[in-house]
Amino acid sequence: MPDSIAIVSGGMDSVTLLHHLVKVEKRHPAVITFAYGQKHDKEVAFAKAHAETLECKPFQLLDLSAFAPLFASSSLVSEQLDIPNIEAVLGDPQPSTYVPNRNMMFLALTAAWAETLQVSDIYYGAQRHDIYGYWDTTPQFLAHINAIFSLNRKMPIHIHAPFINESKTDILQRGLTMGVNYAQTWSCYEGNLKACGTCPTCAERLKAFADLQMIDPVPYMLLGN
Amino acid sequence: MPDSIAIVSGGMDSVTLLHHLVKVEKRHPAVITFAYGQKHDKEVAFAKAHAETLECKPFQLLDLSAFAPLFASSSLVSEQLDIPNIEAVLGDPQPSTYVPNRNMMFLALTAAWAETLQVSDIYYGAQRHDIYGYWDTTPQFLAHINAIFSLNRKMPIHIHAPFINESKTDILQRGLTMGVNYAQTWSCYEGNLKACGTCPTCAERLKAFADLQMIDPVPYMLLGN
Numbered sequence: 001m002p003d004s005i006a007i008v009s010g011g012m013d014s015v016t017l018l019h020h021l022v023k024v025e026k027r028h029p030a031v032i033t034f035a036y037g038q039k040h041d042k043e044v045a046f047a048k049a050h051a052e053t054l055e056c057k058p059f060q061l062l063d064l065s066a067f068a069p070l071f072a073s074s075s076l077v078s079e080q081l082d083i084p085n086i087e088a089v090l091g092d093p094q095p096s097t098y099v100p101n102r103n104m105m106f107l108a109l110t111a112a113w114a115e116t117l118q119v120s121d122i123y124y125g126a127q128r129h130d131i132y133g134y135w136d137t138t139p140q141f142l143a144h145i146n147a148i149f150s151l152n153r154k155m156p157i158h159i160h161a162p163f164i165n166e167s168k169t170d171i172l173q174r175g176l177t178m179g180v181n182y183a184q185t186w187s188c189y190e191g192n193l194k195a196c197g198t199c200p201t202c203a204e205r206l207k208a209f210a211d212l213q214m215i216d217p218v219p220y221m222l223l224g225n
Numbered sequence: 226m227p228d229s230i231a232i233v234s235g236g237m238d239s240v241t242l243l244h245h246l247v248k249v250e251k252r253h254p255a256v257i258t259f260a261y262g263q264k265h266d267k268e269v270a271f272a273k274a275h276a277e278t279l280e281c282k283p284f285q286l287l288d289l290s291a292f293a294p295l296f297a298s299s300s301l302v303s304e305q306l307d308i309p310n311i312e313a314v315l316g317d318p319q320p321s322t323y324v325p326n327r328n329m330m331f332l333a334l335t336a337a338w339a340e341t342l343q344v345s346d347i348y349y350g351a352q353r354h355d356i357y358g359y360w361d362t363t364p365q366f367l368a369h370i371n372a373i374f375s376l377n378r379k380m381p382i383h384i385h386a387p388f389i390n391e392s393k394t395d396i397l398q399r400g401l402t403m404g405v406n407y408a409q410t411w412s413c414y415e416g417n418l419k420a421c422g423t424c425p426t427c428a429e430r431l432k433a434f435a436d437l438q439m440i441d442p443v444p445y446m447l448l449g450n
Contacts, residue, residue, distance in 0.1 A: 093379065115326060144372050152319075
């Protein structure tokens with residue numbers, strides 16, 4: 001039986017978090033991942049692959065993609081909106097890559113499952129960089145959501161974001177120490193065969209690898225690999 | 226274009242709320258309703274009927290019933306759990322009729338839609354009676370959820386629960402004044418052809434009609450109507 005739940009997108013941060021929970025914290029998390037009409041839904045397969053490798057059960061895919069019109073103001077979802085590059089989003093407190101209320105939706109659905117599974121700990125991969133554009137990755141958001149769950153009368157849920165004060169470079173460093181295979185992760189918002197290299201999450205990811213003088217094993221269009 | 230969103234289950238409280246918003250507050254709410262594997266999903270048709278009568282557009286049914294295993298600890302959902310009667314739930318701070326984290330799920334999904342629709346006001350039908358067993362209908366819950374949404378950097382959402390301090394009798398009195406047809410609402414958790422008359426919501430509903438010396442137009446098994 002699981003003793004917790006990890007929300008895993010299949011990107012670098014949440015995959016590293018899952019390995020950290022199993023290998024360092026010695027937890028036995030169930031894994032939940034979400035499809036919501038994101039262009040880069042190929043990430044979901046990587047979430048599943050790591051859950052299998054680490055023997056995390058049960059694995060739950062929640063497919064919200066039928067509700068994509070609800071999230072259609074996001075360039076991660078709408079075919080009418082192009083994914084901006086990193087320069088276009090810096091300085092914007094809520095860029096088009098923001099998905100309306102995504103993290104509260106994910107946490108709320110996961111908390112329902114946690115109550116049914118009778119586990120009180122939920123982990124998600126918020127990290128320091130995303131604070132620039134996403135209010136729902138901030139320490140304030142985390143504190144407020146935990147304040148709400150503390151009101152539950154029988155099954156208070158605690159949301160943990162162990163990497164919330166860490167940079168992507170810090171997270172990558174952790175993952176490399178644990179032997180995480182980053183070829184089996186996906187970050188690029190475009191969701192094409194190769195990563196674009198210029199969208200906000202590609203830019204952050206490439207910087208993290210560069211900081212550690214490493215080559216990202218994921219193929220990039222601009223790099224010709 | 227809508228100027229707000231109302232969450233309407235098809236029960237007495239939320240249907241009255243919708244009429245109140247349109248007829249008294251002169252608002253133009255979109256309407257959202259949820260299927261989540263509840264035994265009494267016949268309520269959904271009444272939500273739709275009132276939205277049509279009041280010309281509330283768009284109407285959105287979010288069907289979460291594929292995720293019913295997440296909520297399977299609730300007797301409103303699980304076929305393995307019987308719906309308790311009113312005596313069995315009084316004194317229980319979170320009875321089996323509680324659906325895990327339901328209201329946060331509904332509000333979180335509705336808030337995403339609100340951001341995409343660019344409306345900032347969401348209404349839901351919390352009322353005073355439900356505080357006995359449901360932490361997510363309390364003024365504290367409402368205050369905390371609004372504290373979270375105030376962090377949104379471009380589209381702060383405000384959750385309103387105008388009936389949160391009212392009894393079901395107060396709400397019924399309002400509805401009768403506005404000409405609400407309560408034959409076109411459904412409350413009973415059992416979801417059979419006739420209402421059981423003994424489950425917690427039937428008991429509350431019957432008491433409200435009795436308080437006003439009225440006969441509930443919905444057929445009840447025990448009353449033979």
